[in-house]
Amino acid sequence: MADVRFSEVHKRYGAVAAVRDLTLDIADGEFMVLVGPSGSGKTTALRMLAGLESITAGEVYIGPKKVNAIAPRERDIAMVFQDYALYPQMTVFQNLAFGLKRRKTPKDQIERRVREAAAALDIERYLDRKPGQLSGGQAQRVALGRALVRDPQVFLMDEPLSNLDAKLRTQTRGEIKRLQKDVRTTTVYVTHDQVEAMTMGDRIAVMHDGRLEQVGTPEELYERPANKFVGGFIGSPAMSFFDAEARAEPAGGVRLASGPIDVVLPGRDTLPAAVTVGVRPECARPWTADRTDLAGPIAGRVAYVEALGRETFVGVDAGAARLVVHYDGRAALLPGDELTFGVVPAGLRYFDAETGAALATRGAPIAS
Amino acid sequence: MTSRREQSVAYAILGVFSLLAILPILGIVVTAMQQPGGLAGFGSFDGFHVDNFRRAWEQGNFGSYLKSSGIVSVSVVAISTVLSILAGYAFGLMRFRGSEILFYIFLLGLMVPMEAMIVPLYYDLRDLRLTDTYWALILPQAGTSIAFGTFWMRAFFRTVPRSLVEAARIDGASSWLVLWRVLMPLARPAVLTMMVLLFMWTWNEFLLALVMVTDEGLRTAPLGLSFFQGRNQADLTLLAAGACIVALPVVVLYVFLQRHFIRGMLSGAVKG
Amino acid sequence: MSARSFVTSPAAALAARRGRGDERPPGEPRRIGYLYLLPALLVFGAFVLAPLVHAFWLSLFDWDGITAGHWVGLHNYQDVLSDQALRTAFGHALILLIFYAGLPVAIGLMLAGVIARVQVRGLPLFRVVLFLPQVVAMVVVAVMWRMIYDPGNGPINTALRGVGLDGLAKSWLGDFGVALPAVGLIGTWVMYGLAMVLLTAGVQKIPPSLYDAARVDGAGAVREFLAVTLPALRGEIAVALTLTTIAALRNFDLVYITTKGGPGDATSVPAFQVYQRAFETGKVGSAAAIGIVLAALIFTITVAINRVAERGTGARR
Numbered sequence: 001m002a003d004v005r006f007s008e009v010h011k012r013y014g015a016v017a018a019v020r021d022l023t024l025d026i027a028d029g030e031f032m033v034l035v036g037p038s039g040s041g042k043t044t045a046l047r048m049l050a051g052l053e054s055i056t057a058g059e060v061y062i063g064p065k066k067v068n069a070i071a072p073r074e075r076d077i078a079m080v081f082q083d084y085a086l087y088p089q090m091t092v093f094q095n096l097a098f099g100l101k102r103r104k105t106p107k108d109q110i111e112r113r114v115r116e117a118a119a120a121l122d123i124e125r126y127l128d129r130k131p132g133q134l135s136g137g138q139a140q141r142v143a144l145g146r147a148l149v150r151d152p153q154v155f156l157m158d159e160p161l162s163n164l165d166a167k168l169r170t171q172t173r174g175e176i177k178r179l180q181k182d183v184r185t186t187t188v189y190v191t192h193d194q195v196e197a198m199t200m201g202d203r204i205a206v207m208h209d210g211r212l213e214q215v216g217t218p219e220e221l222y223e224r225p226a227n228k229f230v231g232g233f234i235g236s237p238a239m240s241f242f243d244a245e246a247r248a249e250p251a252g253g254v255r256l257a258s259g260p261i262d263v264v265l266p267g268r269d270t271l272p273a274a275v276t277v278g279v280r281p282e283c284a285r286p287w288t289a290d291r292t293d294l295a296g297p298i299a300g301r302v303a304y305v306e307a308l309g310r311e312t313f314v315g316v317d318a319g320a321a322r323l324v325v326h327y328d329g330r331a332a333l334l335p336g337d338e339l340t341f342g343v344v345p346a347g348l349r350y351f352d353a354e355t356g357a358a359l360a361t362r363g364a365p366i367a368s
Numbered sequence: 369m370t371s372r373r374e375q376s377v378a379y380a381i382l383g384v385f386s387l388l389a390i391l392p393i394l395g396i397v398v399t400a401m402q403q404p405g406g407l408a409g410f411g412s413f414d415g416f417h418v419d420n421f422r423r424a425w426e427q428g429n430f431g432s433y434l435k436s437s438g439i440v441s442v443s444v445v446a447i448s449t450v451l452s453i454l455a456g457y458a459f460g461l462m463r464f465r466g467s468e469i470l471f472y473i474f475l476l477g478l479m480v481p482m483e484a485m486i487v488p489l490y491y492d493l494r495d496l497r498l499t500d501t502y503w504a505l506i507l508p509q510a511g512t513s514i515a516f517g518t519f520w521m522r523a524f525f526r527t528v529p530r531s532l533v534e535a536a537r538i539d540g541a542s543s544w545l546v547l548w549r550v551l552m553p554l555a556r557p558a559v560l561t562m563m564v565l566l567f568m569w570t571w572n573e574f575l576l577a578l579v580m581v582t583d584e585g586l587r588t589a590p591l592g593l594s595f596f597q598g599r600n601q602a603d604l605t606l607l608a609a610g611a612c613i614v615a616l617p618v619v620v621l622y623v624f625l626q627r628h629f630i631r632g633m634l635s636g637a638v639k640g
Numbered sequence: 641m642s643a644r645s646f647v648t649s650p651a652a653a654l655a656a657r658r659g660r661g662d663e664r665p666p667g668e669p670r671r672i673g674y675l676y677l678l679p680a681l682l683v684f685g686a687f688v689l690a691p692l693v694h695a696f697w698l699s700l701f702d703w704d705g706i707t708a709g710h711w712v713g714l715h716n717y718q719d720v721l722s723d724q725a726l727r728t729a730f731g732h733a734l735i736l737l738i739f740y741a742g743l744p745v746a747i748g749l750m751l752a753g754v755i756a757r758v759q760v761r762g763l764p765l766f767r768v769v770l771f772l773p774q775v776v777a778m779v780v781v782a783v784m785w786r787m788i789y790d791p792g793n794g795p796i797n798t799a800l801r802g803v804g805l806d807g808l809a810k811s812w813l814g815d816f817g818v819a820l821p822a823v824g825l826i827g828t829w830v831m832y833g834l835a836m837v838l839l840t841a842g843v844q845k846i847p848p849s850l851y852d853a854a855r856v857d858g859a860g861a862v863r864e865f866l867a868v869t870l871p872a873l874r875g876e877i878a879v880a881l882t883l884t885t886i887a888a889l890r891n892f893d894l895v896y897i898t899t900k901g902g903p904g905d906a907t908s909v910p911a912f913q914v915y916q917r918a919f920e921t922g923k924v925g926s927a928a929a930i931g932i933v934l935a936a937l938i939f940t941i942t943v944a945i946n947r948v949a950e951r952g953t954g955a956r957r
Contacts, residue, residue: 052534054665071667073540085535089553102540146539375758381751382760386769389833393772395795396784409793447683455680463664464673470681477688479938481890483911484931487918488694489687491705511687514680543672572777574893579919590779594897597783607783615780622775626768629775633883634838 002063002153003028004049004186009058011044011210018044020210022058026203029184031177033201035191036233041210042190043158049188050079050156062153073102078147079156082163084139086131092118092142093127099150117149120179137168144176148183155180155187161196173200194234198222206230228356231278231349237306237313239278242321243353246271259319263295265345274353281313281324283347286331287340294342298323302337316341399608410604417605424609432585433592434613440505440588441570445563447506448513453559455514456521457547461533471522477515482508482575490579504580505588509573513566523635524558525551561628568618568629589614692935699929704922716929726930729908732820733889736909739824740831740888745880748835752843752873753865757851763840770833778830782897785826789813789898813899819906823891823898831887835880842876843869878949882942889934910934 004026011019019041026032034042047053049060051072059066067075078099087095096114105113118124121141131139140160147155160176161169177200180187191197197204198218205215206229214226218234225231231239244258253266256277287297300318312327316339325341333339350359395411400421402414425431458464459471489508490499498504528551536546552559577591587595593614600607622629664670699716703709720726760766773781788794789812797809812822850868859867892911895901901908901916910930918927 050534050538051666052538067666069666072534072538072665073667077538079535079538081531081535083529083531085529085531087532087536087550098536098541099539102545146535150539371758374754375760378751378754378758378760381754382763382766382770385747385751385832385836386766388829389773390769392784392788392829393776395788396780399787409795409798410787410790411795451680451683454676458673458676462673462676464670467673470677473689474684476939477684477692479886479942480688480692480935481886481911481931481938483890483892483914484695484935485688485691487914487924487928487931488691488698490918491698491924492691492694507683508687508691511684514684515688518680518684537667543676568775572779574777574779574896575915578896579915590777590893593777593779593783597786597897604787608787611780611783615776618775618777619772622772623768626771630767630771630837633771633774633834634841 001028001184002186003030003061004032004154004188005059005061006045006049007059007061009045009048009060010056011041011048011053012056017210019048022207022212024205024212024215026186026188028186031180031187031189031200031202033189033191033197033204034207035194035197035201035204036207036213037192039209040207042192042205042207044210045207046156046158046188046190049154050077051075076153077156078150078152078154080143080147080158080160082159084131084143084160084163086139086142086146088131091128091130092123092134092145095131095142096127096145096149099146113149113151114145117145120148120182121145121175136164137172140164140172144179148179151183151185153186155185155189157187157189159191161191161193169196176200195236198234204234206233208233224358225278225349226358228276228278228351228358231351231358235280237281237324239280239349240284240321240323241276241278241351242318242323244275244277245273246275247273258321260300261298261318261321263298263343263345265295265348271350271359272352275359276351276353276356278349278351279323279343280347280349281326283344284316284323284325284341285344286325286327287342291342293344295345296342297340298342300339300341302333302335302339304335305331305333307331314339396608396611399604400612402605402608404603404605410608420605420609421613424606424613428592428596428606428610429584429587430589430592430596430610430613433587433589434617436502436586436592437571437589437617439502440509441567443502443506444509444513444570445566447510448517448566449559449563451510451514452517452521452562453547453552453555455518456523456525457551459518459522460525461528462543471518474515474518477512478519480512480515482512482573486575486579489576493580499580500583500586502586505573505577505586508576509570513570517562517566520558520562520632520635521555524555528554557628560625561632564621564625564628565632567621571618692932695928695931699925699932701925703924705918705924706922709925712925716926717933719926720930720933725905725908726910726913728905729910729913729930732907732909735820736824736827736891737885737888739821740827740891741881741884743828744832744835744884745839745877747832748839748880749870749873749877751836752839753861753869755840756843756846756864756869757848767837767840770836772833773830774834778891778893779897781826781830782894785829786813786898789822813907814903816903816906819899819903823894823907826894826898827888827891831884834883838876838880838883839873842873846872874949878945881945885941885945886938889938 006022006024009019009022010017022045034045036042044053048055051067051070055068059068061067062075087098090098093114096117097110100110100113115124118127121144123138123141123145126134126138126142131142134142143160161172164172173196189200201218203215203217204221206213206221208229214221214230221230221234225234228241232241242258242261244256244261247255248270249255249264253264254271255264285291285294287294298318300316303315303317303322306313307330311329312331314325314327314331314333316323316325325339351357352359398413399410401416401418403417404420459467485508493499493504532550533546536550541550572590574590574594577588578594581587581591593610596610597607700711700713701709702712720730788796791797791809791811791814796812800806800809810818813819846868851864854864854868890911891909892915895907895909895912896915899907901912911934914927914930917923
């Protein structure tokens with residue numbers, strides 16, 4: 001059991017900076033997800049923690065030990081690879097036992113620990129098979145088992161679910177989370193899928209272009225994104241943005257104007273004249289008589305309709321802006337139709353039009 | 369041309385050229401089994417006088433020639449296989465300074481013909497008093513075999529997914545263990561192909577043996593055949609039998625492992 | 641992107657100044673790479689590289705192998721261009737290229753062109769047979785063909801006489817005019833199977849849709865061959881030409897057993913000249929030079945052929 005610390009870590013490949021100034025504390029027993037688009041540096045950060053990449057600058061600590069110069073095998077970590085990396089000519093049992101044998105674990109202990117891990121992952125009946133005879137899902141469990149059996153200080157997982165089909169992915173997600181809760185080993189989990197991040201992480205670290213954009217609980221990231229990138233990355237469908245002029249209303253409140261959008265929001269904090277507004281789909285609702293909590297109306301034209309059965313997301317063009325409006329159930333709309341909608345003022349988020357940084361506001365929780 | 373016509377033409381070409389390829393070889397086998405001292409020319413069938421092979425083996429000394437060839441070929445293949453695996457592993461999966469330059473040097477060695485090396489090799493080995501020993505045949509051929517083998521094994525090791533090696537290292541395996549316990553089982557087909565090709569080239573090597581060896585007891589099979597031909601202009605059947613014996617081991621290996629032979633040569637082997 | 645953008649802390653600045661790029665990850669073998677390489681490098685260096693260097697050194701002398709030699713600089717190399725015997729030898733090598741490389745590749749292309757769009761069953765069996773000549777030792781091949789070419793009762797002359805063409809029955813390996821082509825044809829026999837197998841393997845990788853597109857555009861068989869088959873086979877043709885050319889230059893075994901360069905110098909080739917000069921006529925320096933020239937030729941041709949092929953596909957095999 002150990003905590004993990006990145007301290008001003010940089011990674012450079014020649015002239016290209018893959019990770020810049022990464023400072024991140026991961027608590028003992030925490031399930032930390034590193035999430036971001038490709039090229040964000042999340043995998044590089046993980047590999048530096050594993051010892052598979054050298055660290056250009058900064059320090060990485062596992063527990064109290066600085067591990068910069070320590071070889072992977074000495075770091076007491078276990079890693080699950082995206083392509084599982086199972087030893088093809090060994091049986092599942094031998095795959096699981098390999099790491100233990102290398103550490104001169106006594107034979108009976110190996111036997112016991114392998115069977116325990118196999119039981120935990122429900123792969124006991126595959127112990128005599130070779131990786132080539134396993135399905136993707138089974139192989140993935142063996143990869144997990146190999147890490148589990150080692151009982152390390154830290155689990156490292158590099159997009160382990162990417163190669164599974166959607167249904168299996170959802171299923172396995174829960175199992176990994178449950179397992180981690182049982183063994184309580186510090187886990188660093190890399191993924192590009194923000195849904196995975198949101199459902200699995202105790203905390204999430206969003207990375208972009210080598211930089212740590214924000215770290216926090218899923219709720220913190222969702223409700224209070226630190227900048228436009230995080231706002232647009234977390235949440236599905238994504239937050240929509242539009243640039244607007246903000247002007248204080250003499251009667252109180254703030255007027256936001258952007259093309260056909262012209263709304264007055266009651267009792268807002270002061271906003272700069274040029275602002276980027278973030279709108280989550282659930283904060284943009286059709287303009288109906290019974291909704292008194294909306295600011296609007298905003299006139300727009302339907303660009304697309306995504307009917308998901310239980311709810312519908314409608315992409316609407318309002319001038320230069322494209323917003324996503326949320327309907328419960330079905331929406332009788334077709335592309336090209338006109339649509340009037342409004343926004344929930346408390347759910348809007350504001351970002352500096354130039355830097356993208358979040359503007360401090362008294363925003364209420366969006367989830368209604 | 370209709371597809372049917374094209375098919376016929378294809379079969380015809382394949383048939384004709386296959387026949388042309390195998391006829392001389394069948395001819396010499398048939399000749400080897402002819403009645404000794406008979407008047408039949410090359411390729412005419414007149415019975416299964418397999419005794420010719422025995423005579424070639426004993427009187428023609430081909431038993432001894434095969435033994436020498438066996439010793440040399442097996443030694444060369446053994447030495448170069450192990451050394452090539454090690455070197456190919458280093459080039460394929462390790463990063464170290466100058467690895468590119470060093471590899472190009474190996475590649476260069478791949479293109480050097482025996483004709484370019486034979487002159488200095490002879491005088492050097494003569495000074496070392498190694499001529500007329502098996503070493504004079506084994507060591508130079510090990511050298512050229514290693515050039516090919518390193519190239520070949522490096523190509524294989526580069527196809528290994530990096531994550532496999534990384535997983536093994538995290539599990540605590542040393543580079544040595546990774547090579548022999550994790551990667552070698554995967555490499556078996558590639559290694560077998562390499563061994564088979566090296567065996568063929570070593571067994572068939574003539575110039576080196578001609579220059580290095582004068583002692584009859586050390587003569588390799590091709591060299592033995594060449595001497596035999598010099599002596600026995602008249603006895604066609606014996607010569608043919610000897611020729612068959614010389615070619616047989618590699619041909620037998622080929623028949624059983626032809627996939628490896630063909631795949632190996634098709635992968636752009638530069639060595640002749 | 642300015643340098644300032646990634647140097648944001650003192651630690652990073654230090655690394656930027658010190659590091660020249662990617663350092664090896666911790667624990668990954670460093671010097672150990674050299675250790676794995678060492679045995680191979682030793683054997684290779686001692687028995688291939690050192691002789692090569694030594695050969696170059698020897699080529700700068702006029703030496704008979706017994707008494708002391710004397711320095712002649714690059715004179716042995718100039719001989720390649722000026723000495724009649726050598727010019728003849730290299731000239732013959734050029735001619736043999738046609739037999740060893742040109743003909744086999746042409747035969748292979750012919751087959752490839754026909755087989756491009758048809759399903760041929762039993763191809764693996766044909767492949768095994770076609771490849772057989774490659775596997776047989778050159779000495780055996782030479783002995784075999786000497787018997788075939790035998791002017792007295794070899795099958796060729798016997799057949800010619802049988803159909804009444806007595807006039808054509810020559811001493812194939814003993815006649816000034818036909819000796820070289822006769823030797824060349826042996827080379828053709830050895831190499832055409834390789835070329836055929838190589839090129840047919842390449843042809844089977846061509847997506848049929850290319851041919852369909854050509855057909856729709858109205859291309860006939862010849863056009864299809866030139867426009868689709870040939871360009872797609874660039875890589876395979878390069879490999880075939882490389883292997884066959886090298887075989888053409890390294891034909892010592894064949895010449896030694898069949899004609900020993902004769903009659904006269906009708907089948908004199910550089911590979912045989914090396915042997916003759918080094919071990920029979922006491923011109924060791926010249927022999928070494930010829931060997932070096934052969935090596936240089938092989939190198940140049942390999943690089944040249946592959947450059948031309950690469951330019952077409954843009955991708956290395």
